[in-house]
Amino acid sequence: MFSQAETLKSPSGAALALRHEPARGEARGILLLSHGLAEHSARYAPFADRMAAEGFHVYAHDHRGHGHTTAPDAPLGQFAPRGGIHRVIEDMRAVRDLAVGRHPGLPVVLFGHSMGGLMALAFAQAHPADIDALAVWNSNLEPGPAGRLAQVVLAGERMLKGSDVPSGILPRLTFGAWGKSIAGRRTQFDWLSHDAAQVDAYIADPLCGFDVNVSMWIDIFAVTFADASSEGIARLPKVLPIHLAGGDEDPATDRGRATLAFSQRLKKSRLEDVTTIVYRGMRHETLNESPALRDPAIDAFAGWCRRVVEQKRRPPDPS
Numbered sequence: 001m002f003s004q005a006e007t008l009k010s011p012s013g014a015a016l017a018l019r020h021e022p023a024r025g026e027a028r029g030i031l032l033l034s035h036g037l038a039e040h041s042a043r044y045a046p047f048a049d050r051m052a053a054e055g056f057h058v059y060a061h062d063h064r065g066h067g068h069t070t071a072p073d074a075p076l077g078q079f080a081p082r083g084g085i086h087r088v089i090e091d092m093r094a095v096r097d098l099a100v101g102r103h104p105g106l107p108v109v110l111f112g113h114s115m116g117g118l119m120a121l122a123f124a125q126a127h128p129a130d131i132d133a134l135a136v137w138n139s140n141l142e143p144g145p146a147g148r149l150a151q152v153v154l155a156g157e158r159m160l161k162g163s164d165v166p167s168g169i170l171p172r173l174t175f176g177a178w179g180k181s182i183a184g185r186r187t188q189f190d191w192l193s194h195d196a197a198q199v200d201a202y203i204a205d206p207l208c209g210f211d212v213n214v215s216m217w218i219d220i221f222a223v224t225f226a227d228a229s230s231e232g233i234a235r236l237p238k239v240l241p242i243h244l245a246g247g248d249e250d251p252a253t254d255r256g257r258a259t260l261a262f263s264q265r266l267k268k269s270r271l272e273d274v275t276t277i278v279y280r281g282m283r284h285e286t287l288n289e290s291p292a293l294r295d296p297a298i299d300a301f302a303g304w305c306r307r308v309v310e311q312k313r314r315p316p317d318p319s
Contacts, residue, residue: 002045005068008061008098012080012090017041017068018098021048021058028055029107029132029309030099034092034116034123035060036138036285037220038077040067040207047287047298054302057106059099063088063119065216067207077213078164084219085122092123096130107132107312109305113287114138114252115220121227125235133308134236135243135301138250138284141228142258143221151221157214166211175209178251178284191251191284198288228262233269241273241308242266245297247282247289256282275304 041060112120117139179188246259256278
């Protein structure tokens with residue numbers, strides 16, 4: 001599962017830690033994975049293995065400021081001092097171009113989890129012709145007044161202590177609050193999954209759960225509001241297949257309500273192919289949930305992927 005990470009030099013100046021799981025059997029398409037905040041791409045190895053069995057060449061890299069990716073302007077917990085989102089998207093495009101160059105002619109599906117979903121949506125809005133389908137899982141694209149308050153708090157922190165230091169407040173308003181929302185919690189990270197082994201593995205992983213700099217938090221809220229804006233949504237092709245998934249026990253998405261609300265906004269904007277599923281009993285990391293919850297969700301996603309790539313490969317009806 002997953003090759004040892006190779007290094008891909010990005011035009012942004014980053015040395016990207018990139019993993020690839022080759023398609024097994026006849027290749028259907030390319031699946032690009034965009035991981036979440038304070039984690040890394042190696043955690044997606046079981047998902048990559050399953051999707052490779054479905055005929056997808058799977059590529060996943062560590063975003064700048066995460067995992068084993070290195071960049072002069074991106075220590076752990078920081079995208080970049082300035083223009084961080086632009087650089088993240090540059091890196092994602094470098095991975096996309098490498099994958100398409102290795103496997104020409106195959107449809108491209110872009111998948112993002114949580115923060116990675118925000119970045120995937122930003123990529124789709126910046127480069128709509130570069131992908132054929134988009135999946136955004138467990139991402140909150142309805143930040144509302146709480147998001148605006150967070151931006152005010154972050155601006156204050158930046159003014160008082162700079163942007164290249166960890167935020168002292170946002171972890172308490174996000175990870176801390178989400179952890180406390182779980183009744184009978186065993187650890188502060190039980191909000192991630194019902195699967196105790198997965199939660200324990202996250203806690204034990206030195207590349208997970210690290211402190212995030214003020215600048216990265218600022219970038220995350222900026223891209224959230226930009227993604228969810230009417231202007232951002234208008235840049236998406238009306239025919240782009242989009243797959244949204246969430247969980248009704250996920251505090252990071254207001255128990256799935258943010259997923260449903262964003263879905264309605266896409267449909268009101270006349271996006272023609274929006275699939276939305278909020279799973280009962282699911283917490284934040286759908287891909288790392290207990291098997292009884294996780295496996296049906298992955299089965300449904302694999303079926304959606306088969307459909308959208310087949311539609312892309314099928315010649316248009318001349319009638």
